[in-house]
Amino acid sequence: MTELYPTTPTALSRRTTLRAAGGGTLLLGLGLAGCRSAVSEAEAPGAEATAKPRRGGTFTVAVNSDFTPSLLFAQSGQSLQQRLVYNTLVRYDDRLEPQPELATSWEYAKDGRSITLKLRTGVTYHDGRPFTADDVIFAVKNLQNPLRAAQLRSTAAAITGFEKRGDHELVLKLAHPVNNLFDLFEFMIITDRNSVEDAVAGRKLNGTGPFKLTKWSPGTGLSFTRNEKYWQPDRPYLDAVEFRVIAQADALLSSLRTGQTQLSYGVPGRNLATLAADPELVISEYSTGGGAHYLGVNTTVAPLNDKTVRQALAWGIDRERILKQVLGGYGLASATPWPKSSPAFSEAARTHYTHDPGKARELLKSAGHTGLDLPLLHINLPGDTAVAEAVQYDLKQIGVRVTLEPTDPATAQKNLISQSMPGLWTMSHGFAQVQPSTLAVSAYPFNEAKNTSRFRSAAYTKVVREAWTTPGTGARANALRQQITDTLLDEAFIIDLVIRGSVQVAAKKLRGVTLNKFSYLNLDDAHLAG
Amino acid sequence: MRGYLLRRLPSALLVLLVASFAVFAVLRLVPGDPAAVLAGPDASAETEAAIRARLGLDEPLPAQYLRWLGDLLTGDLGPSYAIGGQTADLIGDGLGATVELTLGALLFVVVLGGAFGILGATSRNRWVSTAVRVLTTGALSVPPFVTGVLLVLLFSVLLGVLPPGGRVPLLTAPDLGVQYLLLPALCLALPSAAVLGRYLKDGIERALGEDYVRTATAAGIAPRRLLWRHALPNALPPVVTLLGMQTGNLLGGAVLVEAIFAWPGLGQLAEQALVRRDYPVVQDLLLLLVTVFVLVQLLTDLVHAWLDPRIRWE
Numbered sequence A: 001m002t003e004l005y006p007t008t009p010t011a012l013s014r015r016t017t018l019r020a021a022g023g024g025t026l027l028l029g030l031g032l033a034g035c036r037s038a039v040s041e042a043e044a045p046g047a048e049a050t051a052k053p054r055r056g057g058t059f060t061v062a063v064n065s066d067f068t069p070s071l072l073f074a075q076s077g078q079s080l081q082q083r084l085v086y087n088t089l090v091r092y093d094d095r096l097e098p099q100p101e102l103a104t105s106w107e108y109a110k111d112g113r114s115i116t117l118k119l120r121t122g123v124t125y126h127d128g129r130p131f132t133a134d135d136v137i138f139a140v141k142n143l144q145n146p147l148r149a150a151q152l153r154s155t156a157a158a159i160t161g162f163e164k165r166g167d168h169e170l171v172l173k174l175a176h177p178v179n180n181l182f183d184l185f186e187f188m189i190i191t192d193r194n195s196v197e198d199a200v201a202g203r204k205l206n207g208t209g210p211f212k213l214t215k216w217s218p219g220t221g222l223s224f225t226r227n228e229k230y231w232q233p234d235r236p237y238l239d240a241v242e243f244r245v246i247a248q249a250d251a252l253l254s255s256l257r258t259g260q261t262q263l264s265y266g267v268p269g270r271n272l273a274t275l276a277a278d279p280e281l282v283i284s285e286y287s288t289g290g291g292a293h294y295l296g297v298n299t300t301v302a303p304l305n306d307k308t309v310r311q312a313l314a315w316g317i318d319r320e321r322i323l324k325q326v327l328g329g330y331g332l333a334s335a336t337p338w339p340k341s342s343p344a345f346s347e348a349a350r351t352h353y354t355h356d357p358g359k360a361r362e363l364l365k366s367a368g369h370t371g372l373d374l375p376l377l378h379i380n381l382p383g384d385t386a387v388a389e390a391v392q393y394d395l396k397q398i399g400v401r402v403t404l405e406p407t408d409p410a411t412a413q414k415n416l417i418s419q420s421m422p423g424l425w426t427m428s429h430g431f432a433q434v435q436p437s438t439l440a441v442s443a444y445p446f447n448e449a450k451n452t453s454r455f456r457s458a459a460y461t462k463v464v465r466e467a468w469t470t471p472g473t474g475a476r477a478n479a480l481r482q483q484i485t486d487t488l489l490d491e492a493f494i495i496d497l498v499i500r501g502s503v504q505v506a507a508k509k510l511r512g513v514t515l516n517k518f519s520y521l522n523l524d525d526a527h528l529a530g
Numbered sequence B: 001m002r003g004y005l006l007r008r009l010p011s012a013l014l015v016l017l018v019a020s021f022a023v024f025a026v027l028r029l030v031p032g033d034p035a036a037v038l039a040g041p042d043a044s045a046e047t048e049a050a051i052r053a054r055l056g057l058d059e060p061l062p063a064q065y066l067r068w069l070g071d072l073l074t075g076d077l078g079p080s081y082a083i084g085g086q087t088a089d090l091i092g093d094g095l096g097a098t099v100e101l102t103l104g105a106l107l108f109v110v111v112l113g114g115a116f117g118i119l120g121a122t123s124r125n126r127w128v129s130t131a132v133r134v135l136t137t138g139a140l141s142v143p144p145f146v147t148g149v150l151l152v153l154l155f156s157v158l159l160g161v162l163p164p165g166g167r168v169p170l171l172t173a174p175d176l177g178v179q180y181l182l183l184p185a186l187c188l189a190l191p192s193a194a195v196l197g198r199y200l201k202d203g204i205e206r207a208l209g210e211d212y213v214r215t216a217t218a219a220g221i222a223p224r225r226l227l228w229r230h231a232l233p234n235a236l237p238p239v240v241t242l243l244g245m246q247t248g249n250l251l252g253g254a255v256l257v258e259a260i261f262a263w264p265g266l267g268q269l270a271e272q273a274l275v276r277r278d279y280p281v282v283q284d285l286l287l288l289l290v291t292v293f294v295l296v297q298l299l300t301d302l303v304h305a306w307l308d309p310r311i312r313w314e
Helices: A014-033 A038-047 A133-144 A153-157 A181-187 A196-200 A249-257 A269-276 A307-316 A319-327 A357-366 A382-397 A409-417 A436-442 A458-469 A475-491 B002-029 B034-039 B045-055 B061-073 B087-122 B126-141 B144-158 B174-208 B211-218 B223-260 B266-275 B279-307 B309-313
Strands: A058-063 A090-092 A098-100 A103-108 A114-119 A159-164 A169-174 A211-217 A221-226 A240-245 A281-286 A292-297 A331-333 A372-379 A400-407 A424-429 A494-500 A502-507
Touching: A058 A249, A090 A181, A098 A103, A098 A181, A114 A133, A133 A153, A133 A159, A133 A169, A153 A159, A153 A181, A153 A436, A249 A269, A249 B144, A249 B223, A269 A281, A269 A319, A269 A502, A292 A307, A292 A382, A307 A357, A307 A382, A307 A475, A307 A494, A319 A331, A319 A382, A319 A494, A372 A382, A372 A409, A382 A400, A382 A424, A382 A494, A400 A409, A409 A424, A409 B034, A424 A494, A436 A458, A436 A475, A458 A475, B002 B061, B002 B279, B034 B045, B061 B279, B087 B126, B087 B174, B087 B223, B087 B266, B087 B279, B126 B174, B144 B174, B144 B223, B174 B223, B211 B223, B223 B266, B266 B279, B279 B309
Parallel strands: A058 A240, A372 A400, A372 A424
Antiparallel strands: A090 A098, A103 A114, A114 A169, A159 A169, A211 A221, A221 A240, A281 A502, A292 A424, A292 A494, A331 A494
């Protein structure tokens, strides 16, 4: 039956709907056809790539945290931009041998109490001012300033005198010999002394590096363009570099998979498997590692003041499982802080504590402790929580009940440096990738004078001090490193768990990208290949 | 009206003053402070003390509070402690991004919600009405952090037609900006569009069942005219009220969507500032929120007073 006047109007016929949909699509298509595509804009460099190094092109780096200008002189979560805008005095090669950068040659005095640096000539800052020895003097004094929060401040503070011999030769006089001076030279960026306050406020970064900072949008990213007057001839190849802040892990993965970004060091290990199968991406790992997860122990809290209990905890943790489950297999399970690049690394020390719950229980029993109940503070971020949960599970197997205390990063940091941690905590440390003495004098958890564990030992202080002031090569240096390692393993006030992999995810067409030992991105030779 | 406004102003200012004190005090009660964050995990006590002194955090709390109020009154929000840059710039940029995202989402809510409502109420095709029901149920029940990932997977990874995240301001480059905006705005809009669509569908169906529609139908008015000129206008008022309420939800939901799509809005800024204990940014952001609510309340009171003169004389 046909209704002449239906009570419920149907209004939209199929034809009308199709017409409307078609019209809408046409309008959208016409609108977008005349416009640029945000996707192809992002992919442009790769699309134009050729087989050999060539000048030109822009690429985008995905970073999971923003540039923090106030931490310009400290190693913070995000230090990639340092070597784009600035140079350092030297750069380490893979064997920790210093290579010339702004310092072209150097000579230690026989007593190790001074070093003469010859500085590169013809180097200018981005604003055109020439680089001279005064800039190096300023850089050292700047790091001695506690406001800069530089981790290598103690090494900078060992430099007590400066003798200028013209504009490009400088003698640094030391209060006592130190063997990590080149760590300082690799770490210390040479900034413009006239605009340093502008730099720490994020207003202007004036350096001698291969790229100029053209824009910083807090929370969004940074833009760099090539320094046409860079002191290395014909470098850099790239026209420009963009940093894009993408804090969320899934968004970071998507940006890499879609080609919106072409380089990242911030992909969590457990997410790397997703990218490993992508033929357009290459995953590589640096032997320096990316810091290490450790279990800290407050040695003033009973029964953790008993070394045997601390050792039992070290035996009770399955480091390989943490490596596999939390870091996706990227990194190194290790009982010591040293990555493979460190002169202090040894396989025997790395595997000193393996997962042996039986031995752990036995040690606890021998120390007269059963049914322990311990608090464990951890940062309430996914990776840190996963490590804490793994430790909690493992320690439960040896009869130690652990209560987790999730804490936000700011509070955890406050507790760390104010020595107010509970019995146990898990966090990360760095500075094991360079001279071993740097770890002991610059990384707070290992500091012989004052550390969060409240561990003090005359023997540890003596060996650390001696290791710092003895020349870094030779039998004596090796013996001292071994003594530090032995003390760390025996006293177990910091129980190292796993060294995180320093993992680079890069577009296949991107070549010549390197990191220095402090994770400063070096793009001098970076280019797009076919 | 002026007298009424003058009577209402002191209480609004008092609310702002109390709120500023509460914001300041609560932040100081939270453990951890900016000096510790800026000093880093390897800092000495000397470094932390030097940073604390530079930021003025070694001053007594009342002095810090009064300094903050003084800065606010002079319009100088000062520099951010940890993020860097000027607080006013950070909040201004974040606000622009969040408003852009919310307005984009609102447009989607109106278009999609309208389509859901009208199609659901008028289509006699079983497949269409089932599809609308499934879509609205899905949009309502799947949370934005799932929808977001699915949208990125489909439009960015598989089809490669839209960027997976980031932002280009619409005013800077409209052609690129709109492409960056589409996915986050759609993700944010879907739940609200579903709610709106259901309300609209019910409203239209109710209106179409009224006697005047039967009469109009009998008088030979075309079904389409009946829908657009009679039923829809009658169904809209409660939907418009709902849309106003959903706008608030969109602003709140933007925080999550911003994280998924790396959209640098106020939500991202607030999270970043809180994690780093960036007191100036957090304080000014929270006070800005309170100010907006106080102003909206004041405006509402004024409108009521304008509409109903008795209120003015109470």
